[in-house]
Amino acid sequence: MTTRLSRSLFLHVALVVQSLSAAFFVGDLWSEVLGLRSWLLPWAVQEYIQVFASVGLIVGVISSALFVRHSRKRIAAMGRQIDVVQGHxxxxxxxxxxxxxxxxxxxxxxxxxxxxxxxxxxxxxxxxxxxxxxxxxxxxxxxxxxxxxxxxxxxxxxxxxxxxxxxxxx
CATH class of the missing domain: 1.10.10.10 (Winged helix-like DNA-binding domain superfamily/Winged helix DNA-binding domain)
Known part of the structure; x- marks a missing residue:
């Protein structure tokens, strides 16, 4: 698997994990606010889900930061290439x-x-x-x-x- 493909796959997986984690927290919040909670999970299970969702959000933030840093480097490299092509x-x-x-x-x-x-x-x-x-x-x-x-x-x-x-x- 090429480096670019593996980075893209990692980024997509991190995005899915982050999205599911955010959906869990938003769903949990609104189900409590609107009183729509119809199922009850044992407190220990709920804590595990919250821990995993928190980790998912942290992984998403870190991978986003790494992606932004990598993108800025690529943009700078492309800028240099464009300057060269433009006669600079x-x-x-x-x-x-x-x-x-x-x-x-x-x-x-x-x-x-x-x-x-x-x-x-x-x-x-x-x-x-x-x-x-x-x-x-x-x-x-x-x-x-x-x-x-x-x-x-x-x-x-x-x-x-x-x-x-x-x-x-x-």
Missing amino acids: FQTHIEDLFDAWKLSSSERAVAIYAMKGFSNREIAELRGKSQSTVKTQLNAVFRKSGRNTRQQLTAFLVEELISGATVEATQ
């Missing part, structure tokens, strides 16, 4: 660089590295030494959690195309 990839890259706490020099070196420039070429373009560029590039790798230019570029390309689906050809 630069903004997305800047957000990643902010999260990685890259300096302006490290950002420039990262962009040049992603474009395929060598350390020597980056040094010439920026008017810096190759050792400075190498130090800044190593800082980018460390802060981003990547080890090579290829990993950095592949990660950023994956960010660009995440969510895109490929249809199988026959």
